[in-house]
Amino acid sequence: MQISVRVAAARDLAVLQELFLASRRQTYTWMAGDAFRLADLEQQTRGETILVAEDARGAIAGFVSIWDADHFIHHLYVDRGHHRMGVGRALLAALPGWPLQKYSLKCLCRNHGATAFYRACGFAETERGVGEDGDYIVFESGSGAGPGS
Helix, strand or coil, X not given: CCCXXXXXCHHHHHHHHHHHHHHHHHHCCCCCHHHCCCXXXXXXXXXXXXXXXXXXXXXXXXXXXXXXXXXXXXXXXXXXXXXXXCHHHHHHHCCCCCCCCCCEEEEECCCHHHHHHHHHCCEEEEEEEEECCEEEEEEEECCCCCCCC
């Protein structure tokens, strides 16, 4: 599957909001679905860089948001219809400085698909903690490891 990654534009907002909302409702089944809202994307990514992945037809297949100052991956979501097609790996490979620049992220322990994905991409667990949404793992990418290396 051909995937291209670019910086998000204002015209992407509605699609990204829908993807963010649907993905969280599908993934976080242990949380109340009405806890998630369309406006969450703008609130949670304010000041972050957002990269979008498009499939060969130009449809948005996923996105990643990063807090540049700390090289922190805040969100990475892939449209369910594009799972297991390399979209997540393409988004990681498009991160500035990847793979030499280390990136970190927090992932809820109950999100088994995501924890397996990050481990498969060469991320290592650096710590664990408990937040308002439950237990989480902090992952860090390894120098020279993962997709695109």
